[in-house]
Amino acid sequence: MNTRRRFLEEYPKALIDDQAAIFIGAGVSTGAGYPTWRQLLQDIGDELGVATDDVHDLAALAQWSVRKSSGKTRVLGVIRDHIKPDRKVPPALEVVARLPLRNIWTTNYDRLIERAFEAINRPLEAVSGADDLSIRPRPGAARLLKMHGTIDRLNDIVIATDDYELYRVNRGAFLPLLQAHMTSFSMLFVGLSFTDPNVRHVLSLIREAFTTTPPEHFAIVRPPQRKDFKTKKEFEARHIQHKHWAEDLLRYGLHVVEVSSYGEIDELLLEVERRVANNRVWVSGSWPVTGLHQDQTEFNIAVARALGYRLGVAGFALVNGSGLTIGPATISGFFDALQETGSWDLERRLLVRPFPQPLEGREPNRSQWAALRSEMARVSGTVVILGGAKLGDETPIKADGVWEEWRAAAERGSLIIPIGSTGGVAEAVALQLVGSGSRQHLGVRKPSNADLRRLMKRGNPEEVADLVMKIISRSATVQS
Missing domain, CATH: 3.40.50.450 (Rossmann fold)
Incomplete structure (x- = not known):
């Protein structure tokens, strides 16, 4: 059974049985018109005399700005100006809002998910601070776990190296909860690159707990396309890397569902919705x-x-x-x-x-x-x-x-x-x-x-x- 077919059979069943969750990554927000991390920090890099294309650790770039400015004011101002304005809710999130999900995870700051729920008057409790996790959600409300914070609370977002290194001190309660959800639910990852250190930390914990038979999860991923690269050689090198990366995710029980375009993600989620409705x-x-x-x-x-x-x-x-x-x-x-x-x-x-x-x-x-x-x-x-x-x-x-x-x-x-x-x-x-x-x-x-x-x-x-x-x-x- 190929991975796509397996996904379309297993994940709708998990939704029907109330045993599913979803993790929305930055790819969904960029698809809605918000800037990528590199685009977001381009002005910061210019001020520091550093080209963002030459920096692999963008959290470090934000940290350099914090040190130079003696605070986060400059970085937070850039994020506010680019993330605060509302963008059109993408079709994928409109489907997510309609699915019988109780728990939605995201590293995004924006309010796209909240607005998707508001559009259909479905109750949603957004949790962006670790202390808020102790508050029980309203009966019948889905829970949105914004593990890196929200645009509505700028001073509390995770952006620089300090924030990541002190994550377990300031936001550590999110991690065991994510681990619990990845142990007991079928998690669907959409628009996530799996480079976030906190997500990788939880994956390593799953790996430690289930060395041979990890819980099964799915990740919808767009592999490298020829049109994304200037030369065929560059594309082929990146494609081989992607293949090994996708195979390596199986160690954590993650099955990669490949799509050729971001519009195909919408189609896949609509098919999931149809199968649940059936x-x-x-x-x-x-x-x-x-x-x-x-x-x-x-x-x-x-x-x-x-x-x-x-x-x-x-x-x-x-x-x-x-x-x-x-x-x-x-x-x-x-x-x-x-x-x-x-x-x-x-x-x-x-x-x-x-x-x-x-x-x-x-x-x-x-x-x-x-x-x-x-x-x-x-x-x-x-x-x-x-x-x-x-x-x-x-x-x-x-x-x-x-x-x-x-x-x-x-x-x-x-x-x-x-x-x-x-x-x-x-x-x-x-x-x-x-x-x-x-x-x-x-x-x-x-x-x-x-x-x-x-x-x-x-x-x-x-x-x-x-x-x-x-x-x-x-x-x-x-x-x-």
């Missing part, structure tokens, strides 16, 4: 308790329970808006499966987004409902539409909310499985999709026409649920 199934639907044929109501409830049970047994996560009748029945079946299999990990496997109902005589918050539907569509790789009806003026009508959920799922490119035999919106969507001869209809992923027709015939609820699970399984095989 483990989540959104059962969308509603059905009035009274007012419609009782046999149809009983059939729909039985299908919902059977489907929820099978999703639980198969290890899927359930996404649900707790729609009338259908939602509780699906969740009930899902609960039964978790209890029977001993997988009572509701926090990870059950994503319920109940829609806030207005007081009598008041209008619902439509924008809030739309945001909830958008979120459920975003995190779900498969959407099963079951029923989708409500009572109008004493007559059944199709539920507007389920229509909107179908549209939200279609826009995300999810696999849509309408169980037409359950009536309502599910039947209408099935009739719309069954006319297409391909696996897609106007960009919507769908089951085969034969499967759609089978789902339009009312049969044994258990058999209907089995067919839905087979469709999901076949789709996962094709997608991978």
Whole structure:
């Protein structure tokens, strides 16, 4: 199995199991338009009469400036002027903000990661000082561990040789925590060169603790490209060095995933997000308790329970808006499966987004409902539409909310499985999709026409649920 394929199989699984973390390096920030270390310290070097291209230890260059200026004022001013302005958040970090990560590490000072989380209103606790590590994050918030400090606290950043040499005195609490995360989690490194002495120190500790079977981690790396060098000889020499460097990282359990361009990193992370979403199934639907044929109501409830049970047994996560009748029945079946299999990990496997109902005589918050539907569509790789009806003026009508959920799922490119035999919106969507001869209809992923027709015939609820699970399984095989 090649490294890329291994990464795309193993890391999404770790995310699904809540056993993954990520480390964002300087390469991500430079890709967003921030200067490299050499560019950042170029003016400092000019003042000292030193060309940054001739200096391998840039921390030493910063230290020389600190000594000459009798303080960090000059260096910190340069960092403030170049790092403080906001740059556009790169697509890679937009994906990172959406992934089910609890711990994010970085050596970067900028606020790109914070802003990526702010853009989707996801809570994030940024920790930039060692003393802050003792403060528990807010429930539900991811944790951003800025081990070299942050632009918001300039006087506390790691920049010069003194800062690195005294790191274990001033910031030592970060190191055992990073070691613990690299021992217990699958860590993905993005944009990191592995030259940072603190990161290398932790890698050496991992090496000491696991001499033969280190925990497995991944690093997305862009190898040297011919266009990066003036001569072919220079490129070949650098390429050979890179090959040996990548092989050497295996001593620490680090598998290098090579990309030919930085844009390919975005594509890889999007694929990771898609594979995580494929483990989540959104059962969308509603059905009035009274007012419609009782046999149809009983059939729909039985299908919902059977489907929820099978999703639980198969290890899927359930996404649900707790729609009338259908939602509780699906969740009930899902609960039964978790209890029977001993997988009572509701926090990870059950994503319920109940829609806030207005007081009598008041209008619902439509924008809030739309945001909830958008979120459920975003995190779900498969959407099963079951029923989708409500009572109008004493007559059944199709539920507007389920229509909107179908549209939200279609826009995300999810696999849509309408169980037409359950009536309502599910039947209408099935009739719309069954006319297409391909696996897609106007960009919507769908089951085969034969499967759609089978789902339009009312049969044994258990058999209907089995067919839905087979469709999901076949789709996962094709997608991978």
